Amino acid sequence: MTQGALPLHWRKYPERYRLEGNINIETGQEFFPARLVDPRAGRKGLLQSKEMPREGKILSWTEVFVGPVGFDNETPYFLAIVELANGVRILTQIVDSEKEKVKIGAKVRKMFRKISDTDAEGAIAYGYKFKVVH
Secondary structure, three states, X not given: OOOOHHHHHHHOHHHHHHOEEEEEOOOOOEEOOOOXXXXXXXXXXXXXXXXXXXEEEEEEEEEEOOOOOOOOOOOOXXXXXXXXXXXXXXXXXXXXXXXXXXXXXXXXEEEEEEEEOOOOOOOOEEEEEEEEOO
């Protein structure tokens, strides 16, 4: 994390730790990350926090061989667009999965993993990643 990133990390705690988004309780439309305003209903939409499903399927994926600064020790790794069981789509890293199993349509489950090592502020960031399940 960079200087001053610790407050940002803690503000994102529900999102990163619990995969928390929100739902418009009138229409049933779910969002991740959480929205301040429902883009369809506007300010009339009544939004409430909601934990997203822990399971989904891979819609698209890629293998990263040259990662950005801070992730260069993790290469190669997989990134995927995952459709959760409620239809919400997220971009996530696929971990603990053999390359042969990372494919379109593969079922995945949320895991809790380290995102970055300790930095000058002394914090280790944790959050969600996904794993292919049988």
